[in-house]
Amino acid sequence: MVFQGSSVAISHTGKVRANNQDSGYAGANLFVVADGMGGHAGGDVASHLAISRLESLDHPFGSPPEAERALADAIADAAVELIDTVHVKPELAGMGTTVSALVMVDDYAVIAHIGDSRIYLYRDDALTQITTDHTFVQRLVDSGRITPEEARYHPRRSVLMRVLGDMDADPELDTFIMPTQPGDRWLLCSDGLCGVVDDAHTAKAMGLGMAPGRTADNLLKQALDAGAPDNVTIVIVDVGGQHPLFSGTPTIVGSASNPIGIDVPAARPGRPSWLHPNRQAANEPSHFEPAAEFLEELIEEDRRRARGRRIGWAVGVVLVLVLLAAAIFGGYQWTQTRFYVGADEDSVVIFRGIQQNIGPIALSQPHEDTGIELDSLSEFARTTVESTISAESLDDARRIVDSIAATGEVIP
Template identity: 85%
Template sequence: MVFQGSSAAISHTGKVRSNNQDSGYAGSNLFVVADGMGGHAGGDVASSLAISRLEGLDRPFDSTAEAERALRDAISDAAVDLVDTVGVRPELAGMGTTVSALIMVDDYAVIAHIGDSRIYLFRDGALTQITTDHTFVQRLVDSGRITPEEARYHPRRSVLMRVLGDMDTDPELDTFIMPTQPGDRWLLCSDGLSGVVDDAHTSKALGLGLAPGRTADNLLKQALDGGAPDNVTIVIVDVGGQHPLFSGTPTIVGSASNPVGVEVPAAAPRRSSWLHPNRQAANEPTHFEPAPEFLEELIEEDRRRARRRRIGWIAGVALVLAIIAGATWIGYQWTQTRYYVGADEDTVVIYQGVQQSIGPISLSTPYEDTGIPLDSLSDFARATVEQTISANSLSHARQIVSGISDLAGGGG
């Protein structure tokens, strides 16, 4: 049956990219986000081709199994389209796209995913990431090498381990089926959103209960406010709810909304998936799929980064401790140039240092016992000595003692 709910799709170039290589689709039963890669033109073509192949699935399905098979077949056909397109237009060699697609079948969501675009489910106030990123840093997270928070800022966070590209006509997809229920809110997005807006802010926006279009606008604004270094594409799907139902006309956004020159070749010569003549590097690479041996290099590079980070942290701590120790030593040496006159239990004493202490550590030591009994002093003189008398130097301290001695003699 036709899906009962509402949806919205929006796409933006962002603040850094010169063109939008993302594509998005929101129809009656089908919802897709595709993030293209492979240069100024290649990414546009790849994501548009993916949407072109998948939009034929925007119809009711008799079963979830049928929908899942149709998703797999359509995405595989899209991979063949990419290979055939490069055969006719070799300047596009190296292009590819992520695909995160969802088909609603009765009370179930049928999902297909490859790459690092994401599908989230917002249910009962909680946001859950449903898909797993096919990225190098996600493997580091899964193996416990880095934390999810470190993955957000890792320099290799855009390196894809799986992608729908022009090198493989049999892509490795994740497909699965999940039950859904009225009140669920599904979010499909490119990494232009998930890489900038964290889950807490995304959850808050989804939880405001605004219509899908206003919610998508809210999330896009947050991505733009965060700098939007990449294209941003958002598709929101509400199951049931009070907002208007699907109008009957699908919403297509991003490069797929204006697919100029993106026609699929009718009969291009097939080539093996590893051979592309006139292959050239993409002029604006944002992602790439590494060869297995390069993965080992990336892992070793990550180990080196971790070692450098530990060494830098240890060196930084050592430097701070050295500065503190040096400042403490200089301060202590200064205190030892000072003197004062005070008293011990029964005599007048010259002390080296200052009267203060740092916790249990005294900053002065007895330097010279004058032998003048405290009992020989007047009450005022004794009280003054016991409260200590500061001196500018040792000679000054001895002058003070000489005056005290005269007072003691006069008192005798």
């Protein structure tokens, strides 16, 4: 049956890019985000071709498994189309695109995904990332070598391990089926959004209850306010809900909304399905991945960076300890330039240091025993000496002692 709900698709070049290589599609049952890559023209063409190939799936399906098979086949067809296009236009070699697609079938969402665009589900006031990024840093996260927060700022966060490109006619996709329900809100986006707006702010915008269009505008504004270093494409799909239903005309945004300007060859006949047990590409690499030596270089670079961080922390700790020790030593040395008059068990004593202690550490010690007996002093003088009398110098302390010896009293 035709999907009952509402949706929107918007795309923006961002504040840094000269052109928009993203494409987005919001139709009756099909919703897609594709983030192109491969130079000024290549990314445009790749995302455009992916959307064009998937458009034919925008119709009701008999069952979720049928839709899942159709999605996988259409994306594999798009891969072949990219390869054939490069044969016609060799200057486009190296182009590719992410694809995150969603087909609504009855009470199910059928998902196909490759690359680092994302699909989220907002349900019961919680935002959940449904797809997994096919990136180098995600592998580091999965292996426990870095945290998700570190991955957001990792210098290699844009290195894709899987992508729909012109090098692999049989791309390795993630496909799965999930139940959906009225009130669910689905978000498909390129990394121009999720790379700069964190999940907490995205969840807050998704939970405001605004119509899909206003919600998408809110998220786009956050991306632009954060600098929008990449193209930003957003597709929001509400299941049921109070907002107007689909109007019947699909919304196509980004590169896919413009003429492609290239005579793309027709798909080659007789290409075996990627699900066929004897498919042609069975013995070829299952996904786009940097060359082994490049991947090893990235891994070694990350190891060096990790070692550098550990060394940096160690040096920082040592430096702090050295500075702390120097401060303590300097402070102690200063205390040894101070003097005061006090008492031991039975006589008046000149002490070097200050009257305070740091825990069990004494900051003073007897310097001169004056020989003046405490019993020879008046009650007031004895109490004053036992409470200690600060002196400005050793000579000043001796002057105080001479005064006590002469009068038996403490003279200010």
